[in-house]
Amino acid sequence: xxxxxxxxxxxxxxxxxxxxxxxxxxxxxxxxxxxxxxxxxxxxxxxxxxxxxxxxxxxxxxxxxxxxxxxxxxxxxxxxxxxxxxxxxxxxxxxxxxxxxxxxxxxxxxxxxxxx
Amino acid sequence: xxxxxxxxxxxxxxxxxxxxxxxxxxxxxxxxxxxxxxxxxxxxxxxxxxxxxxxxxxxxxxxxxxxxxxxxxxxxxxxxxxxxxxxxxxxxxxxxxxxxxxxxxxxxx
Numbered sequence: 001x002x003x004x005x006x007x008x009x010x011x012x013x014x015x016x017x018x019x020x021x022x023x024x025x026x027x028x029x030x031x032x033x034x035x036x037x038x039x040x041x042x043x044x045x046x047x048x049x050x051x052x053x054x055x056x057x058x059x060x061x062x063x064x065x066x067x068x069x070x071x072x073x074x075x076x077x078x079x080x081x082x083x084x085x086x087x088x089x090x091x092x093x094x095x096x097x098x099x100x101x102x103x104x105x106x107x108x109x110x111x112x113x114x115x116x
Numbered sequence: 117x118x119x120x121x122x123x124x125x126x127x128x129x130x131x132x133x134x135x136x137x138x139x140x141x142x143x144x145x146x147x148x149x150x151x152x153x154x155x156x157x158x159x160x161x162x163x164x165x166x167x168x169x170x171x172x173x174x175x176x177x178x179x180x181x182x183x184x185x186x187x188x189x190x191x192x193x194x195x196x197x198x199x200x201x202x203x204x205x206x207x208x209x210x211x212x213x214x215x216x217x218x219x220x221x222x223x224x225x
């Protein structure tokens with residue numbers, strides 16, 4: 001248990017569906033992240049929120065829409081996805097103040113997404 | 117561009133020692149992380165190095181050479197539970213983590 005939870009753990013959706021991924025952190029951190037992890041590829045940073053404000057959007061298609069209502073919760077809303085969006089979606093949190101060691105990120109278990 | 121290189125897969129024997137190498141090229145540098153990720157689970161923090169040298173933590177040690185843009189993770193007395201992917205990540209000048217693709221370590225009896 002890392003203090004970061006994600007639901008659902010597995011999701012199968014059609015290309016016309018709309019679904020949401022949820023992440024919650026119980027660590028009192030101020031920064032939260034969405035990553036996409038595909039087989040044999042580096043973790044792809046999708047979005048970063050610092051104190052509920054979005055600070056990074058790494059050229060992510062608009063079919064992915066993040067929402068951060070407070071510093072403990074993060075959502076990723078999905079609509080009209082493509083089969084190539086099938087991957088493990090990881091949420092992470094950190095308390096990025098001061099030295100580099102404080103940028104350690106704590107990850108949730110991920111949501112395994114399959115788009116059919 | 118920014119880049120992290122590490123081997124895709126390595127195999128080692130239970131009880132032995134294995135060294136997983138990582139080279140990095142980043143815009144600025146604020147330290148290097150190693151994470152462990154078991155199949156189907158979240159990555160978990162192993163180590164952080166920002167100064168040159170070796171940091172030892174039980175069976176695991178991590179080494180950094182800033183001048184060479186090089187790090188390695190050393191695992192001693194390998195156990196079957198060490199079978200996992202090991203992710204190298206460098207913190208750039210903007211404090212963004214640049215990730216490698218991970219090294220899948222297979223431990224054989």
